[in-house]
Amino acid sequence: MPSNATYCLVxxxxxxxxxxxxxxxxxxxxxxxxxxxxxxxIKKHKLKKRRKRDRHKKKLR
Known part of the structure; x- marks a missing residue:
């Protein structure tokens, strides 16, 4: 998979x-x-409060 496609998904x-x-x-x-x-x-710095919810989302995926 080319890096461009990966970035697009992100x-x-x-x-x-x-x-x-x-x-x-x-x-x-x-x-x-x-x-x-x-x-x-940048994600870590901006989303300290959201980290817990984010982890839960990843499990559901």
Whole structure:
């Protein structure tokens, strides 16, 4: 699977679950593959309170 497709999936799920983070996710798509970690950092920083709910969502998927 090419990295672009992976990024697209991340972006779509990002906008769906965290609409206010849409800008950050869009930025990451334009970046090269090595910047994937930056996305994770932003998520952790912005979503400390949501982490519990997020984990539950992942289990349901």
């Amino acid at each position: 972006v779509l799920s990002g906008i769906e679950d965290f609409e206010y983070l849409g800008i950050y996710y869009a930025e990451v798509v334009r970046m090269p593959c090595g910047r994937k970690r930056k996305l994770k950092k």
